[in-house]
Amino acid sequence: MKIPKERRTYCPHCRKHTIHEVLESKRRKASELKWGQRQFRRVTAGYRGYPRPLPSGNKPVKKLDLRLKCKECGKSHTKRRTFRVGRVEFTT
Numbered sequence: 001m002k003i004p005k006e007r008r009t010y011c012p013h014c015r016k017h018t019i020h021e022v023l024e025s026k027r028r029k030a031s032e033l034k035w036g037q038r039q040f041r042r043v044t045a046g047y048r049g050y051p052r053p054l055p056s057g058n059k060p061v062k063k064l065d066l067r068l069k070c071k072e073c074g075k076s077h078t079k080r081r082t083f084r085v086g087r088v089e090f091t092t
Contacts, residue, residue, distance in 0.1 A: 003066070006089045011070040019020055020068040023076070024088055029061045061086045 003022060011018045030037065041080050043051045069076040 001085045002089050002091045005092060007068070009029060010036070011073065011075070013073050013075045014070060018073075019071045020089065021071060023069055024065040024090075025065045025067050025078075027065050027082055032072075059084070063089065 005022055006019055007022055008017055008019050010016070011020065032038075032041075040051070062084050063082045065078050065082050067076045067078055
């Protein structure tokens with residue numbers, strides 16, 4: 001997938017639209033404190049079995065997080081939406 005190296009988008013730190021550098025990073029591990037994970041731990045606790053059919057096989061590719069680094073303030077943030085992609089190519 002081809003993605004531009006730079007993009008003009010909103011910076012929450014500067015509170016205005018600035019040019020951002022687009023960087024690639026892997027998704028971090030999901031938090032154990034989220035409601036869904038707490039519910040899952042509660043349901044699987046004790047002598048009960050797995051609450052739904054076991055997932056079979058691995059996904060062909062990992063999910064990708066795009067980090068946007070502001071050229072003015074130097075701080076970075078992520079876009080909320082992540083997506084699966086096999087290969088990333090940053091274009092000019």
